[in-house]
């Protein structure tokens with residue numbers, strides 16, 4: 001169904017009060033809405049990538065809508081257990097945030113805290129431990145910051161010459177920047193230096209971006225502080241990568257779990273697929289790693305009929321309207337056909353460029 005038609009239908013259902021009715025049905029009561037979030041902007045990140053970042057006011061508005069709909073926001077572990085025991089309270093919702101960005105620590109959590117809602121962070125630990133920007137994202141963000149300029153950089157752009165940073169030009173430069181470290185076997189330190197050089201060429205104040213920790217993960221000590229304040233830290237692989245080999249896949253989960261063990265009182269047993277990449281063969285591997293639940297980026301509302309290792313989520317973004325969000329709280333939006341969310345590319349450890 002076309003997005004416009006779906007939105008119009010949800011608006012009509014809302015105007016008729018049908019989402020209110022749906023919220024009170026037995027159908028909805030037996031279902032769990034797991035909401036997924038990524039970043040909450042510290043500055044202008046939501047203008048760079050509105051599918052990943054939302055302004056703080058949108059998050060606040062979402063939580064207000066959850067409150068007004070009388071939803072029960074449950075802790076993930078409790079919610080999953082109750083889902084399969086058939087003991088969910090009416091209008092159940094779970095809040096999850098992926099990756100563990102610094103903006104969760106600085107911006108999102110203080111908002112969630114004012115509502116008193118439990119929240120899960122699927123924390124990827126490699127960059128949290130390293131405490132430096134994620135190369136691919138930062139390269140893309142810096143190129144966006146330089147939009148409208150002409151980039152002259154023969155070393156990286158080679159035969160492409162000078163590139164005007166229009167939409168097409170930015171795409172070309174991003175691809176060159178993502179491939180360049182692989183072609184030249186750059187280390188993490190080299191990649192950091194390359195980002196600094198890119199920023200200098202674009203006359204972007206990179207020191208300021210680094211100081212304010214845009215697009216960076218929180219440190220493990222900040223994550224530990226949040227855990228002590230009640231945030232549930234769960235698994236998202238160590239390097240934000242999966243593998244088609246069980247031993248490597250299990251090591252990613254194990255390395256991630258080992259870091260979380262130092263921050264949590266109990267063992268982390270809930271998992272979120274990095275980049276939303278799921279494969280059937282992962283399921284027995286996750287079971288052998290004692291994973292109690294795994295969430296995807298496949299839009300939907302969870303019921304007992306779902307495999308607990310393939311739980312759907314509604315990945316929210318700033319581009320969604322109030323009517324659409326209310327439709328999801330009620331569950332009616334899950335019934336309308338829609339396109340499956342694309343998996344992120346570059347999520348396998350076998351691929352070149354993986355950290």
Ligand SMILES: [Zn+2]
Nearest residue numbers: 098099274275
């Ligand atoms: Zn992620």
